[in-house]
Amino acid sequence: xxxxTTRDHSRIVxxxxxxxxxxxxxxxxxxxxxxxxxxxxxxxxxxxxxxxxRNHDGGREVTGLEYVGHPTAQAxxxxxxxxxxxxxxxxxxxxxxxxxxxxxxxxxxxxxxAGAHRQEAFETAMRLxxxxxxxxxxxxxxxxxDGTDEWVACP
Numbered sequence: 001x002x003x004x005t006t007r008d009h010s011r012i013v014x015x016x017x018x019x020x021x022x023x024x025x026x027x028x029x030x031x032x033x034x035x036x037x038x039x040x041x042x043x044x045x046x047x048x049x050x051x052x053x054r055n056h057d058g059g060r061e062v063t064g065l066e067y068v069g070h071p072t073a074q075a076x077x078x079x080x081x082x083x084x085x086x087x088x089x090x091x092x093x094x095x096x097x098x099x100x101x102x103x104x105x106x107x108x109x110x111x112x113x114a115g116a117h118r119q120e121a122f123e124t125a126m127r128l129x130x131x132x133x134x135x136x137x138x139x140x141x142x143x144x145x146d147g148t149d150e151w152v153a154c155p
Contacts, residue, residue: 011116016042021094022081024074024138029096034112038092043114047121049129051109053102057152061145067108069099070137080131088113088127089120095128097138109133 020037031050039046053065070076081095091114098108111128115121140152 013042015089015116015120016040016091017085017088018092019078019081019085019094020092021096022078023096024069024077024099025096026098026100029098029107029110031107031110031112034094034096034110037094038112038114040091040114042116043091043121044116045118045121046112046114047118047125048113049109049111049125050107051129053104053106053108055104057142062104062142063145064104064143065102065108066141066143067097067099067102068139068141069097073097073099073137076136077132080135081128084124084128084131088115088124090115090124093124093128095132097132097136099138 021034031048035046035048055062077095077097081093085093093114094112096110098106102108109129109132111125113121113125113128115124139154141149142152143149
């Protein structure tokens, strides 16, 4: 069965393209709260993404992570989220990235996107995740079960 790629252009008003949250935080992230924040009467779809700390990487056991942000991380996140949202058909978006020490199962990156239709919500969420990961000056230190640690994907 082919994937539907045509869009419904029958909106009553253009998409709102609202950034409701772009946040770097040292506090736990509640993905459901982000989803609730973006929901609205014009939204037929709410898509969420939670980047969660896993217990392995490259065949090794990971026991925890530390995320360290550059002082410009908040401003960069705001810019990236604003640019992606402005180029989208999203109604509303919320993005939060955690810094500090995280345990296995903690959410490190959360994205919520509301759109009139699922396609635009999925596309915007994926682009937000990709652009945040590519541009945000936050670095990850993995703590391994053997007592060593390593910095991952650092320039």
